[in-house]
Amino acid sequence: MMAPPNPARSLVAPHALLPQGWAAQVLLAWDAAGTLVEVTPGATAGGAMPRAPGVVLPGMPNLHSHAFQRAFAGLTEVRADGEDSFWRWREHMYRFAAGLTPDLLEDIATQLYVEMLRAGYTSVCEFHYVHHDRDGRPYATRAEMALRLSAAARRAGIGLTLLPVLYQASGFGGAPARPEQRRFVDTVEGVLHLVEDLRGLAECVGLAPHSLRAVPPAALREAIAGLDRIDPRAPIHLHIAEQQREVDDCLAWSGRRPLRWLLDELPLDGRWCLVHATHADAGELRAIAAAGATVGLCPTTEANLGDGIFPAADYLATGGAWGIGSDSHASVDVAEELRLLEYGQRLLRQRRNVLASAARPDVAERLWLDAVAGGARASGRPIGGLAVGQRADFLVLDSGSAWQGLDAGQVLASHVFAHHGERALREVWVGGERRVADGEHPLARESQRRFVAARAQLLDGV
Amino acid sequence: MMAPPNPARSLVAPHALLPQGWAAQVLLAWDAAGTLVEVTPGATAGGAMPRAPGVVLPGMPNLHSHAFQRAFAGLTEVRADGEDSFWRWREHMYRFAAGLTPDLLEDIATQLYVEMLRAGYTSVCEFHYVHHDRDGRPYATRAEMALRLSAAARRAGIGLTLLPVLYQASGFGGAPARPEQRRFVDTVEGVLHLVEDLRGLAECVGLAPHSLRAVPPAALREAIAGLDRIDPRAPIHLHIAEQQREVDDCLAWSGRRPLRWLLDELPLDGRWCLVHATHADAGELRAIAAAGATVGLCPTTEANLGDGIFPAADYLATGGAWGIGSDSHASVDVAEELRLLEYGQRLLRQRRNVLASAARPDVAERLWLDAVAGGARASGRPIGGLAVGQRADFLVLDSGSAWQGLDAGQVLASHVFAHHGERALREVWVGGERRVADGEHPLARESQRRFVAARAQLLDGV
Numbered sequence: 001m002m003a004p005p006n007p008a009r010s011l012v013a014p015h016a017l018l019p020q021g022w023a024a025q026v027l028l029a030w031d032a033a034g035t036l037v038e039v040t041p042g043a044t045a046g047g048a049m050p051r052a053p054g055v056v057l058p059g060m061p062n063l064h065s066h067a068f069q070r071a072f073a074g075l076t077e078v079r080a081d082g083e084d085s086f087w088r089w090r091e092h093m094y095r096f097a098a099g100l101t102p103d104l105l106e107d108i109a110t111q112l113y114v115e116m117l118r119a120g121y122t123s124v125c126e127f128h129y130v131h132h133d134r135d136g137r138p139y140a141t142r143a144e145m146a147l148r149l150s151a152a153a154r155r156a157g158i159g160l161t162l163l164p165v166l167y168q169a170s171g172f173g174g175a176p177a178r179p180e181q182r183r184f185v186d187t188v189e190g191v192l193h194l195v196e197d198l199r200g201l202a203e204c205v206g207l208a209p210h211s212l213r214a215v216p217p218a219a220l221r222e223a224i225a226g227l228d229r230i231d232p233r234a235p236i237h238l239h240i241a242e243q244q245r246e247v248d249d250c251l252a253w254s255g256r257r258p259l260r261w262l263l264d265e266l267p268l269d270g271r272w273c274l275v276h277a278t279h280a281d282a283g284e285l286r287a288i289a290a291a292g293a294t295v296g297l298c299p300t301t302e303a304n305l306g307d308g309i310f311p312a313a314d315y316l317a318t319g320g321a322w323g324i325g326s327d328s329h330a331s332v333d334v335a336e337e338l339r340l341l342e343y344g345q346r347l348l349r350q351r352r353n354v355l356a357s358a359a360r361p362d363v364a365e366r367l368w369l370d371a372v373a374g375g376a377r378a379s380g381r382p383i384g385g386l387a388v389g390q391r392a393d394f395l396v397l398d399s400g401s402a403w404q405g406l407d408a409g410q411v412l413a414s415h416v417f418a419h420h421g422e423r424a425l426r427e428v429w430v431g432g433e434r435r436v437a438d439g440e441h442p443l444a445r446e447s448q449r450r451f452v453a454a455r456a457q458l459l460d461g462v
Numbered sequence: 463m464m465a466p467p468n469p470a471r472s473l474v475a476p477h478a479l480l481p482q483g484w485a486a487q488v489l490l491a492w493d494a495a496g497t498l499v500e501v502t503p504g505a506t507a508g509g510a511m512p513r514a515p516g517v518v519l520p521g522m523p524n525l526h527s528h529a530f531q532r533a534f535a536g537l538t539e540v541r542a543d544g545e546d547s548f549w550r551w552r553e554h555m556y557r558f559a560a561g562l563t564p565d566l567l568e569d570i571a572t573q574l575y576v577e578m579l580r581a582g583y584t585s586v587c588e589f590h591y592v593h594h595d596r597d598g599r600p601y602a603t604r605a606e607m608a609l610r611l612s613a614a615a616r617r618a619g620i621g622l623t624l625l626p627v628l629y630q631a632s633g634f635g636g637a638p639a640r641p642e643q644r645r646f647v648d649t650v651e652g653v654l655h656l657v658e659d660l661r662g663l664a665e666c667v668g669l670a671p672h673s674l675r676a677v678p679p680a681a682l683r684e685a686i687a688g689l690d691r692i693d694p695r696a697p698i699h700l701h702i703a704e705q706q707r708e709v710d711d712c713l714a715w716s717g718r719r720p721l722r723w724l725l726d727e728l729p730l731d732g733r734w735c736l737v738h739a740t741h742a743d744a745g746e747l748r749a750i751a752a753a754g755a756t757v758g759l760c761p762t763t764e765a766n767l768g769d770g771i772f773p774a775a776d777y778l779a780t781g782g783a784w785g786i787g788s789d790s791h792a793s794v795d796v797a798e799e800l801r802l803l804e805y806g807q808r809l810l811r812q813r814r815n816v817l818a819s820a821a822r823p824d825v826a827e828r829l830w831l832d833a834v835a836g837g838a839r840a841s842g843r844p845i846g847g848l849a850v851g852q853r854a855d856f857l858v859l860d861s862g863s864a865w866q867g868l869d870a871g872q873v874l875a876s877h878v879f880a881h882h883g884e885r886a887l888r889e890v891w892v893g894g895e896r897r898v899a900d901g902e903h904p905l906a907r908e909s910q911r912r913f914v915a916a917r918a919q920l921l922d923g924v
Contacts, residue, residue: 074879084814306813330879340805352550353546406537409540413540
């Protein structure tokens with residue numbers, strides 16, 4: 001360090017979780033653009049340097065979100081019968097999507113992003129598919145809906161990766177889209193225009209071919225080739241192997257399971273995020289890891305939708321990348337996603353601390369660091385942890401009050417695995433800006449008011 | 463009603479969940495002892511009658527608690543290796559139990575009971591096994607430790623069923639107790655004395671033969687016969703079929719699975735609460751239901767300890783009774799227990815709303831009412847819901863702020879299944895006394911301070 005850091009853009013963390021593990025007295029400093037320029041353990045800071053009021057963690061990327069689905073979180077658990085499923089839930093979702101307007105989407109997304117920040121997510125990947133108006137016609141500004149997501153992210157102060165979705169079919173083999181899908185459907189050319197229009201309006205713009213069932217092979221290849229011409233490093237996300245029926249339908253169509261088909265047919269690499277991958281076999285898990293793709297796990301949504309339990313212990317043993325997403329937003333809580341991921345494995349294997357490893361025997365630490373690193377890769381952004389050159393995205397957990405007397409690892413373990421009604425998260429910083437102070441976001445009251453009104457309007461229409 | 467209800471002991475709930483389902487404008491009135499004397503839907507209350515500030519639910523009984531385990535919640539997730547299990551967790555538990563004193567237990571339990579109230583539990587069954595001093599000698603007052611639990615419950619204001627534990631062996635066939643179990647071990651006579659000493663110091667006193675592995679058959683029969691002489695209606699709880707190893711060991715010992723052995727050998731009835739019953743087969747499930755016993759499910763603990771997934775859909779289809787407990791207190795959250803119970807079934811069966819029924823198509827309503835009714839039965843107390851003759855134990859969920867515009871069923875469904883960082887629980891009433899107002903318990907700050915000091919002292923010793 002040549003000059004003392006600017007106190008307005010630095011602090012000392014009594015304990016911080018760095019990519020290599022815990023460190024004490026860590027000086028964090030960032031530049032005016034919000035990029036870390038110094039991460040120095042053992043700092044002997046002068047009295048002028050602010051101290052973080054607790055344990056500092058890297059902020060969590062949320063690698064999978066459909067913002068508008070927040071509007072009906074908890075509202076698909078009523079008036080069910082014994083045969084309820086993912087596919088029936090999808091009909092609910094279509095009804096809510098049908099009523100969406102740009103204003104409603106912006107209000108819902110703003111509230112959601114405020115909630116994400118309060119929960120410890122410092123960035124979000126929007127897998128965005130409601131492109132058109134209620135009749136399926138492009139808006140006058142083609143990117144209208146995506147612009148509203150961008151505006152919401154800016155207002156809330158969360159980092160954004162925008163992934164416009166390519167959606168064309170209602171099933172494998174190019175079955176025509178259903179009328180309920182008309183707001184989602186576009187040509188490859190249309191979606192690539194959207195990608196170009198959006199560059200600069202989010203921190204990163206990639207592409208999301210919705211799934212193998214919604215995108216025929218020729219369109220998939222054409223879209224990826226088009227994206228390569230725009231930005232050969234842009235992230236590519238798709239839903240895959242979420243439901244057993246999808247696996248069965250893909251087998252019927254191609255003779256191959258969906259992950260097998262994808263691995264055989266396309267050159268997967270570190271740009272790819274395979275969302276869910278719930279029904280993956282051992283060979284597929286190894287191939288995903290070997291390709292360097294990221295698996296996008298959404299444990300609370302995968303539980304809520306009855307997808308099944310991802311074979312996480314087997315996958316993590318390959319060293320493959322993964323991260324977490326709140327997806328349908330039934331829950332927006334980093335700790336609950338990680339807890340449920342580990343608990344699913346414990347229930348399956350009848351063991352404890354299944355996802356701990358020899359290198360990382362503290363399971364919460366292992367899960368947190370893995371999910372940050374994988375989430376950063378899927379987001380196409382430098383948000384992979386507390387290291388020079390990465391964004392200054394970080395959280396401060398209370399290490400006083402209920403957590404007094406615990407060491408930093410115990411505070412983190414308690415945050416993820418022990419839940420007694422207290423909010424541990426005190427501060428959330430994004431790109432060096434404090435977005436949440438004392439557990440609260442300044443926009444919370446206003447965004448909730450607008451969200452409630454937006455939801456009421458949508459509920460009127462369904 | 464002969465006279466208008468005393469406004470200090472009554473209120474009108476705009477919406478309340480009664481045993482038969484939702485009702486509007488429900489007048490609730492209770493007597494000076496805290497028992498409901500009127501539950502009248504469609505009331506046209508005068509202006510003097512207070513209104514509940516939201517949706518009213520019956521308070522949830524917590525049917526299984528080991529209070530002292532709260533002290534290490536979240537602290538057994540660190541420094542694990544790949545072979546961690548329930549049995550290794552038990553060694554942690556023994557170390558914490560070794561350091562316990564009466565003062566520490568009271569401080570831990572007080573904090574726990576405050577947390578339970580804030581989470582919506584209005585009563586608790588204490589499965590209490592740390593009877594003796596560090597050397598395994600009875601305290602001068604034999605009931606010393608149980609008295610501290612009783613004092614904690616009174617201070618916090620939660621209903622209490624005390625279940626002194628009979629513990630004698632370290633394995634099936636009467637293997638001698640280990641030194642680490644010396645604080646738990648007692649004679650049948652000793653435990654029956656404890657039961658007698660404690661009557662009047664809790665709302666209900668029963669007996670907990672720890673498990674088939676810790677209580678040989680002769681002692682089990684003798685203890686139950688003794689309990690019958692004291693109170694032939696007192697509840698009887700035991701741990702059973704929690705871990706596969708327990709099933710295997712029981713088979714090796716007796717040739718029968720633990721639930722089969724119990725069903726064959728003892729006359730189960732409505733007094734019995736079978737805690738966990740995780741590894742139950744179809745015949746055992748039917749027999750439990752036919753006997754009228756209650757299954758005590760502890761979903762967050764059963765996940766945390768890697769017990770396995772209870773076959774809840776099959777059991778609920780029998781119409782059998784069940785309730786929930788927070789057990790080891792990794793989580794203290796009614797909503798999370800019910801959510802995880804349903805999510806386990808969704809993940810297994812790859813369906814949604816698995817535990818809804820034709821009679822109760824709203825899954826959260828079904829789960830809530832079942833768990834209240836079963837919890838009441840296991841508690842041996844009139845706390846089975848909002849009906850005349852039951853205790854005035856109830857909760858008020860916020861139906862404004864984030865929940866504005868939702869109907870009562872949607873508010874409940876959101877409380878259980880949608881989690882966005884807001885506390886919905888505004889008020890908690892126990893026996894007609896408001897223990898939590900505006901989400902807060904008056905003792906919270908003081909109890910947390912004492913808890914933190916108690917934990918620090920215990921951590922020093924392990």
